[in-house]
Structure formats: structure tokens, C-alpha cells
Amino acid sequence: MINRCTPVALAAALLMAGCSFIPTYERPAAPVPEAYRSAPQGAAGTQPAAALPWQQFFTDARLQQLIGLALNNNRDLQVAVLNIEQARSQYRITRADQFPTIGGGINASRAPDVVNGGYANSFQVGLQTTAWEIDFFGRIGALKEQALAQYLATEEGMRATQVSLVSSVASTWYALLADEELLAISRRTLETREASVELTRLRFDAGAASELDYRQAVSLTESARATLAQQQRQRALDANALALLLGQPLPPEIDASIAGTRLDQAAALPALPAGLPSDLLIQRPDIRQAEQALIGANANIGAARANFFPRIALTAQVGTASSELSGLFNGGSWGFSLAPSALLPIFDAGRNNATLDAAVVNRRIAVAQYEKAIQTAFREVSDALDSQAALAEQDRAQRAQLEAESVRLRLSDLRYRNGVSSYLDLLDAQRTLFALEQSVVQVRLAQLQNQLLLYRALGGGVTSPTPLASAAVAR
Structure with a gap:
């Protein structure tokens, strides 16, 4: 419904206060189902992600230190905080026009x-x-409401940046741990294959093995060496990505502590209740940001209507x-x-009509962006929930397969040494075990990152102002 100024109200406004042409704001209905397809695995009574401090979700002291450094030094977060100050100043300028x-x-x-x-x-x-x-007709008041909504939107934008930053630091940290474990597997495999090449060469020189066996052993060894080089490169890239998120180099003591750490030794992340899709409207700062943008666009219509008076x-x-x-x-x-x-206004060549049309269209755009933010959030939560059971089963199956392939490699090596089977059987067992060891690590990483995705998708990661935000508020 639209607020209208009746003649009586207009007369009273001329004596007391102005009337407003801002349309009555109504929150659009959420364009998503009422429940998620997959049942959440969080235990009943578990604290919701949006109310769970990241210090309690991530219990690794090293990761907590890294997140703290990022919240203090990350440049994207600094820009988000400065955007708040800029929007607050603009709101004060607009409010001053009323006096x-x-x-x-x-x-x-x-x-x-x-x-x-x-x-x-x-x-x-x-x-x-x-x-x-x-301001008899509420033009300046509408502009003030629009500036206030913009200010509040930038605050929510800063919170959304913090949510993304906390999740990105944790995800990159786990990727770095996975890189270290993959490097350890590749180094161990390369040492084993170099020893196998030397043994095969001795057997070839003694006439107990063919040149084909020797060349196959060399090929498999160089394949492991290439994989090691690729993983060293990936480890360096992930370290650089983490340094960018931190806004400073990775602390040497933490970098040194990564060596020898296995990904499955990382502290377990708590299970989270997903709640209902409607909870996302208040849990996710990016959705609240989109709604404030919609409120501002709605107020701008009131300012455009007041131009006709x-x-x-x-x-x-x-x-x-x-x-x-x-x-x-x-x-x-x-x-x-x-x-x-x-x-x-008597003649303006259609300027006021065009301004009003543009304001109405901007509101429709803001509605679509708000609905898209809700749909994106629903999709992210759904993806995380749908992946939980599948990743858990994949991890279980691959660990069982890894155990079987380890036994197979030991038997293939024994059979080859006793001349029962060919060298191809041994090579195939080595290749399969090496690939499977890497796959187990990658699936474990996918599980941790999926839990991070769910935590972020549910609005987790912001429970108190960052030091940067606190300093901005104090000014």
C-alpha cells in the first residue's frame, strides 16, 4: 500500500510536519522451499552456526592465531570497514539537510x-x-532513509566479508595441511621406487630380469618425481594464498609446525544444525545486506515522487x-x-517522470537481487548437506580399499621376487596404491571444506566486532 497525502493531511503538514511518499515496505517472500532435502546431521540442541563463535568452531590454536591475524590485517576487510565510515558520513550529510x-x-x-x-x-x-x-513533502526525509539503509548495508557487507575471510583462511589452512601430507606420501613413494629401480637394475645385470622390467621401473619412478614437483608447486601456491588472506607472511613458527602434520590429525569440527531456510534471512549478513539495499531503493521512490510537488x-x-x-x-x-x-515544477521535459520510473525499476532490481541472495544461500546450505553423507561413505570405502591395496602390493612384491607373477602386476599394485593414498587425503580435505562451507553458508564466523570495526565505531 502507498502512503498518500490527503488535502487535510497536506494542510496539516504545512503547519506541522511533511507527509511521506515512501511506499510501505513489505519483505518479499523467500523464493525457496520450506525445508532442505537432506536431513541435517547436527545433533539436537547444538548451537546454531550464526551464534557459534569461530574460536569454538575452530579449536586448533594455530588456526585460531591465523584467523586473528587475518581479521587484523586483511586488506579486503579494511576496505569493508572504511566503506562503513564513508556511508556513515554520507548519512550524516543527508540528515544535515533537514536543518x-x-x-x-x-x-x-x-x-x-x-x-x-x-x-x-x-x-x-x-x-x-x-x-x-x-521538507513538507518528505523528499529530504526519503533521501535520509535511503542513506541510512546504505549505511546499514555497508555494515552487513563488512560482516559478510568477515564470514568469507574466516572460512577462506580455514579452507586454505586445511589445503596446506593436505599439501604436506601429499608431499610426505610422494617422498616416501619416490624413495621406495628409487630402491626398486636399483634392485631391478641389479637383477637385469644379473640376467634375472628383462630390460622391459627395468625401463618400467624407471618410468614409474620418474612419474612419482613429477608428481612430487607438482605438489611442491601447489604447496607454495597455497602458502602464498594464505599469506594474502593474512595480510602478512605466514608466521615462521606455524610454517615450521606444518611439516609432519597429517590431515586426519586435525581437530574435528562440530556438527551443525541446519534449521529452516527461513532462518537464513536473519543468519546471513549478505542477505541482510541485500534487504537493506532493497529498503534504500524503496525509500528512493518516495524522494522521486516528492519531486512532483x-x-x-x-x-x-x-x-x-x-x-x-x-x-x-x-x-x-x-x-x-x-x-x-x-x-x-511546471515543465521539465519529463525529467521527474523519468526519475520516478528509474527509482521503480531500481527497486525491482533490488527485489531480484534480494531473492537471488536467498536462493544462493539456500543452494550453498543444500550443497553442504547433500554432500555430507556421500563424502562420509566415499571416505569409508576408500580407506577400506587402501587397506586391501596395501596387502595386494605386499603379496605382488612377494610373488614377483619368487618368480610367480610378472613385474607388471607389481607395477600396477604400486600405481594403484599411490593414487589411492592421495585420493584418501583429498577426500578428507573435501570433508573438512564441506563442513566449512556449511558453517559459512549458515552465517557462521561473525559474533563480535573485529578490531578494525571496533576502531571505526570509536571514531
Whole structure:
């Protein structure tokens, strides 16, 4: 429903307050199902992600230190905090337009006196206001509401940046741990294969093995060496990515502590209740940010509608005037003036209509963006929930397969040494075990990152202002 100014209300507004042409705000319905397809695995009574501090979700002391460094030094977060300050200043500027601007003025003039001859002096001292627009039709009030919504949207944007930052630091940290474990597997495999090449060469020299066996052993060894080089490169790239998130180099003591750490030794992450899709409207800062943008676009319509009505301004002055400088403050020299004015739009070549049309379209765009934010959040939570059971089963199956392949490699090596089977059987067992060892690590990493995705998708990661945000609020 749209607020309208009736003639009676308009008359009262001219005496007391202005009327508003801002449409009544109604939150759009969430364009998502009422429940998730997959049942959440979080235990009943578990604290929701949005209320669970990241210090309690991530219990590894090293990871906690890294997240703390990122919240202090990350440049994207610094920009988000500065955007809040900028929007707050703009809101204060817009709010100030509701009040008159008062300044002190001193004027002195000397001009020919055409009546009495000679020259006439004029001196004036007083207070005066510039043309102050009296907001009878709510134009300035609507602009103030729009600026306030923008300010609140930037606050939510900062929180969304913090959520993403906490999740990204944790995800990159786990990727770094996985890199170290993969490097350890590749180094161990390369050492084993180099020993196998040496043994095969000795057997070939003694005539107990063919050149084909020797060349296959060399090929498999160089394959492991290439994999090791690739993983060393990936480890360096992940370290660089983490340093960018931190806003500083990775602390040496933490970098040194990574060596020898297995990914399955990382502290377990707690299970989370997903709740209902409607909970995302208050849990996710990016959705709240999109809603504030919608509220601002809604208020902008009120300002555009007010352009069709007169703008009433008032100029006032009070002070003293005299033809002599010494007589400025004598009795009878004081006075004041009031000069109201009104400007009624008659012809503007369709400017006001176009401004209103643009404001209406902007609101429709804001509605679509708000609905897209909800749908994106629903998709992210659904993806995390749908992946939980599948990843758990994949991890279980691959660990069982790894155990079986380890036994197979041991038996293939024994059979080859006793001349029962060919060298191809041994090579195949080595290749399969090496690939499977890497796959187990990658699935474990996928499980941890999926839990991180669920935590972030449910709005986890922000429970208190960051040091940067606290400093901005204190200013």
C-alpha cells in the first residue's frame, strides 16, 4: 500500500510536519522451499552456526592465531570497514539537510549618494541562513532513509566479508595441511621406487630380469618425481594464498609446525544444525545486506515522487545595520527579515517522470537481487548437506580399499621376487596404491571444506566486532 497525502493531511503538514511518499515496505517472500532435502546431521540442541563463535568452531590454536591475524590485517576487510565510515558520513550529510545552515555575516559598502550628494556608507552585522528547504513533502526525509539503509548495508557487507575471510583462511589452512601430507606420501613413494629401480637394475645385470622390467621401473619412478614437483608447486601456491588472506607472511613458527602434520590429525569440527531456510534471512549478513539495499531503493521512490510537488524554502536574516560603524549596536538598529519561496515544477521535459520510473525499476532490481541472495544461500546450505553423507561413505570405502591395496602390493612384491607373477602386476599394485593414498587425503580435505562451507553458508564466523570495526565505531 502507498502512503498518500490527503488535502487535510497536506494542510496539516504545512503547519506541522511533511507527509511521506515512501511506499510501505513489505519483505518479499523467500523464493525457496520450506525445508532442505537432506536431513541435517547436527545433533539436537547444538548451537546454531550464526551464534557459534569461530574460536569454538575452530579449536586448533594455530588456526585460531591465523584467523586473528587475518581479521587484523586483511586488506579486503579494511576496505569493508572504511566503506562503513564513508556511508556513515554520507548519512550524516543527508540528515544535515533537514536543518537550516546558519552563518554569521559582516557586510560593508560605500556608494555615491545621488540624493544628498557625496557618499553613503552601510554597515551590517548579523546571522543569516541560506535557502533552507522545508521538507513538507518528505523528499529530504526519503533521501535520509535511503542513506541510512546504505549505511546499514555497508555494515552487513563488512560482516559478510568477515564470514568469507574466516572460512577462506580455514579452507586454505586445511589445503596446506593436505599439501604436506601429499608431499610426505610422494617422498616416501619416490624413495621406495628409487630402491626398486636399483634392485631391478641389479637383477637385469644379473640376467634375472628383462630390460622391459627395468625401463618400467624407471618410468614409474620418474612419474612419482613429477608428481612430487607438482605438489611442491601447489604447496607454495597455497602458502602464498594464505599469506594474502593474512595480510602478512605466514608466521615462521606455524610454517615450521606444518611439516609432519597429517590431515586426519586435525581437530574435528562440530556438527551443525541446519534449521529452516527461513532462518537464513536473519543468519546471513549478505542477505541482510541485500534487504537493506532493497529498503534504500524503496525509500528512493518516495524522494522521486516528492519531486512532483513544490519545494518550499526559507531564507532568514537577523542583525543590525547602520550608516556609521559606531552605530551598529545602538538602539533601533536591530532588525530581521524572512523570505519564503516556493518552486512548483511546471515543465521539465519529463525529467521527474523519468526519475520516478528509474527509482521503480531500481527497486525491482533490488527485489531480484534480494531473492537471488536467498536462493544462493539456500543452494550453498543444500550443497553442504547433500554432500555430507556421500563424502562420509566415499571416505569409508576408500580407506577400506587402501587397506586391501596395501596387502595386494605386499603379496605382488612377494610373488614377483619368487618368480610367480610378472613385474607388471607389481607395477600396477604400486600405481594403484599411490593414487589411492592421495585420493584418501583429498577426500578428507573435501570433508573438512564441506563442513566449512556449511558453517559459512549458515552465517557462521561473525559474533563480535573485529578490531578494525571496533576502531571505526570509536571514531
